[in-house]
Amino acid sequence: MERNRIKLEFLVHDLKVPLAVIEAGILSLLQKQDKYGDLNDKQIKILERALRNTIVTRTLVNDALELGRSSQGIVIKSTFTPAKLVEQTLIEILDLTDHSTADSLRECRTLADLKRCLAEQGLFLEIDEAFWERDLYLDESKVKQIFRNLLTNALKYRKHRVVLKVGRGERCLVISVSDDGEGIPSGYHQKIFECYFQMDMKSDHCVRGHGLGLAGVQVLLEDMGGELTLESDTGKGATFSVKIPW
Ligand SMILES: Nc1ncnc2c1ncn2[C@@H]1O[C@H](COP(=O)(O)OP(=O)(O)OP(=O)(O)O)[C@@H](O)[C@H]1O
Numbered sequence: 341m342e343r344n345r346i347k348l349e350f351l352v353h354d355l356k357v358p359l360a361v362i363e364a365g366i367l368s369l370l371q372k373q374d375k376y377g378d379l380n381d382k383q384i385k386i387l388e389r390a391l392r393n394t395i396v397t398r399t400l401v402n403d404a405l406e407l408g409r410s411s412q413g414i415v416i417k418s419t420f421t422p423a424k425l426v427e428q429t430l431i432e433i434l435d436l437t438d439h440s441t442a443d444s445l446r447e448c449r450t451l452a453d454l455k456r457c458l459a460e461q462g463l464f465l466e467i468d469e470a471f472w473e474r475d476l477y478l479d480e481s482k483v484k485q486i487f488r489n490l491l492t493n494a495l496k497y498r499k500h501r502v503v504l505k506v507g508r509g510e511r512c513l514v515i516s517v518s519d520d521g522e523g524i525p526s527g528y529h530q531k532i533f534e535c536y537f538q539m540d541m542k543s544d545h546c547v548r549g550h551g552l553g554l555a556g557v558q559v560l561l562e563d564m565g566g567e568l569t570l571e572s573d574t575g576k577g578a579t580f581s582v583k584i585p586w
Pocket residue numbers: 489493494497519521522523524532533537538539540550551552553554555577578
């Protein structure tokens with residue numbers, strides 16, 4: 341492995357310890373009030389949000405390490421349902437940006453409830469009731485990373501709406517994420533998958549920034565033998581579809 345890659349992964353790796361200390365500290369305050377003192381409702385709410393976000397950060401750190409590992413082609417399969425994948429990913433994303441919706445999603449008991457709650461935020465979920473609880477046997481953390489990145493982009497670039505479709509193709513899981521944003525001119529359809537590439541929507545210039553999400557998505561898909569298609573053009577929104585074989 342290239343020296344700089346090792347150094348970078350080592351830095352990410354060493355984030356795990358301070359994060360674990362922060363998480364344990366918040367948990368102690370919440371769970372051992374007899375020892376550390378009583379908390380009022382507002383303090384509990386703030387600490388709970390801090391805790392959730394520490395957990396999200398821990399997940400991200402693990403994902404970052406996973407991404408490094410996956411470039412060496414390691415796939416770890418387990419059983420999970422589309423319901424778990426969709427709910428957890430949405431809550432994770434919304435907990436950072438819109439915690440009242442994240443709170444409402446957590447309370448949804450049925451698929452219909454969840455769809456209704458999402459539709460109020462301009463997020464339209466399309467999935468068969470029967471497929472929702474079906475068992476999938478795939479690399480859950482990679483599928484989640486792919487889904488999270490496509491969804492985060494769609495939410496970032498949409499004008500009003502995002503449509504999520506989750507279903508089955510021929511021996512594969514199909515996820516598609518569409519938004520009604522500015523779209524991506526066909527000349528950039530390859531470039532946006534390169535590391536650090538970002539389009540500057542306003543001046544139509546290429547700028548260097550993070551631009552790591554889609555490059556990561558491609559690497560993970562390659563490892564799982566999946567494929568991605570992009571349908572988009574200027575002013576026409578974007579649809580990213582992935583097929584992951586099972
Ligand atoms: N849904 C979308 N609509 C319009 N442009 C998009 C969309 N998704 C990605 N892009 C373009 O592709 C570029 C690369 O996307 P990518 O997810 O790799 O990076 P990013 O979202 O800019 O940063 P990061 O994901 O690392 O936080 C984006 O900067 C944007 O210009």
